[in-house]
Amino acid sequence: MSLDLPPPAAALTAASPPRSRGRPRKAADTRDDGNRRQDLIRHAARLFRKRGFDSTSTRDIAAAVGMQSGSPFYHFKSKGELLGAVMQEGMQSAIARQAQALERVGAAATPREQLRTLVRNHFDILLGRDSDFIPVMLYEARSLTAAQRRELADLQARYEAAWLPVLAALHARGALRADVKLARLLMFGALNWSVQWFRARQGATLDELTQAALDLFLGPDNKGKA
Amino acid sequence: MSLDLPPPAAALTAASPPRSRGRPRKAADTRDDGNRRQDLIRHAARLFRKRGFDSTSTRDIAAAVGMQSGSPFYHFKSKGELLGAVMQEGMQSAIARQAQALERVGAAATPREQLRTLVRNHFDILLGRDSDFIPVMLYEARSLTAAQRRELADLQARYEAAWLPVLAALHARGALRADVKLARLLMFGALNWSVQWFRARQGATLDELTQAALDLFLGPDNKGKA
């Protein structure tokens, strides 16, 4: 599948440093194998989000990481595989962060607090630091092949799985009135659409957003403070 | 701005009918001026929705209406203007349909019934018959120029204006707990995202969707039937 050649140590910036002469150093334990690949994924995510998959050329991406136009294809078989890598990495990170957030709040928390945790974490993934991967996944899915979509489906199902028991518990105690399945779809829409209008450093904070979403989705909290 | 030549009467289909010979009939009062232009807008909307703006070529659109590759540019100065026309037409139609729906339900209706009308109409515009225009506007806005965006902003503001007093009334009587401004953004997201997952002829109907949305957004209806 992938090429066998290890990537040569590359240090190419605006003012290129003097080329090392003589015999290249032997393959050390710390070869920067994945660094360039990661650079490509990260910059591709940023450009795909900003301009869309179709409007971003592989040349744009190469230039962003300081490569020549053909070089991304040393790391990825095609532009589409680079898109798939962005989404895969985004979902894996999202799942990990979601698990950590739930662990932090604890299993003894009320369903309401668990939902707050999920919503707050979701906003962070969509709008916080390094938040290009999931928006790309949400808004550029059309450019995936059927096979790529299948590969992602499993990760997405894992991410969504954490929501259903929380919503079911809220439904059982009357805090969530709508059908659980439709409620999840509508709620995800409310959150995911924030990518279109939220601007950091202007308007609401992520905490305020989270509060507004909970206020909208759940009736008043009739067991505790006002 | 636009060319002065009236478009010749064109009747080109798969099996082209015999060409009319002799002198073309004189310019009648009913010249099919706008028909071809409308055809282009309608088919462009369908293709833009299905494949996206960037992945749809002007050749695709021309072929869909039975034209040659260069002919769309007789009707539109550029591909981007065709996109703008799709969105303009979509918004004008949406505003008209929303006004009719509100008229039908009547000003004496409760805020809850007015919101139901707005939501149901919005779903119809997004997911019902001839529902390509607004999804294109929602999901291809990135391809617009700044000038086009400004032209659309006025229409969008008019469409949104109908929602705010209804939401304010619901907020005033405690049925809507969240901040009105954020609530509108979150609600629009919940509705607009349905474009991504709703499949007609499978799953819920638009009426069921509307009910679920109202259940989610508003507390229980504590003045009337259960």
Add this chain to the structure above:
DNA sequence: CCTACCGATCGGTAGG
């Protein structure tokens, strides 16, 4: 609205 075309861009590749 068609015919015939241009210039630019793009994804991708061979060969080192």
Add this chain to the structure above:
DNA sequence: CCTACCGATCGGTAGG
């Protein structure tokens, strides 16, 4: 990972 390139596609235009 770079160099040098290819073939295809695309938006758009002149001229009728």
